[in-house]
Amino acid sequence: MARHPDTDLVPYLRGELPPAERERVARHLEECPDCKQDTELLRDLLGNLAHAIGQPPTVNWARYRAELREKLEARRAHVGWWRRPMPVALSASLAGILLFVAVWGGREMSRPAEPIGPDEVVMAQELGLLQDLRTVERLDLLEDLEVIRNLDGLASDHQG
């Protein structure tokens, strides 16, 4: 005897099998009393299942649709800001700002550093004066840069 057509029985009962398969299952059922009995049980079971599953509690459909509409509206309102359509003027302004920042920032990044001028070199050399801050704070002659420039010499003369 061929294998039992277990998984074919439900499609057989529903008349879904192609003619050749249907014929094969029908022949098997004639020869196999167990499968025939199974098929009858399945038929009863499928008939009873609808009653066994039952019906859900009743629903007020108008209220159901009103709730659904509210939920749909709430969903629309909560669409993320990045997914919302943006006014054309706002989009264009944002794009312009981004473009300006990108071009200006790029130019700034690519510009070479300015060379140090001779005045700044002199000032940097003179900053050595500030190493003795207490002395500098007591001087009353700071108005004249020439005096400050000669301080080192004055100090050495005084010590010497």
Place this chain on the structure above:
Amino acid sequence: MEPADEALCERVARRDEAAFDLLVSRYQERAYRLAWSILRNAEDARDVSQEAFIRLYETAGSFRGRSKFSTWFYRILVNLCLDHKRKHKWWKLWVRDDDDDRAETILDRQPAPVNDPVDKLSREETLKALGSAVDRLAPRQRAAVLLRVQEDMATYDIARVLKCSEATVRVHLHRALATLKKTVEKR
């Protein structure tokens, strides 16, 4: 002549509110009943079926018409139900609030009229046991059984809803019905 579901879905994709309302009216009872059969809780069934309609509204543009609208919509619904069950599984172990719904419906079930009260009681008990056994089936087996029994769907359509092969659906149904048969035979 009433417009076909598929044509309505195309209109929903173009944000036609009247077409959406019409589809909701056509499917609300079936969607709610199927969700309830899987979830066994009226409030959850209402929420999940409404969510399925919202998804329908949002994704109507992705319906290509390769399958029937009902199959496409049931796929959304069943997936939401199975997801809901998966997410709330741990919670249901603590709060069995779905028992109330089932108790009501068992009383409401209408067995075939019989004269013998013993037979009637026996039949009611058998149906009750059968209903409980359906609740204990694996989620995809249960979905396959419900789509077959409640929605009278063909194996081909169930396979499309559950996104599996027809052979897999046949196995789901065979195993589910074998389990349910044992429940009946015990009684």
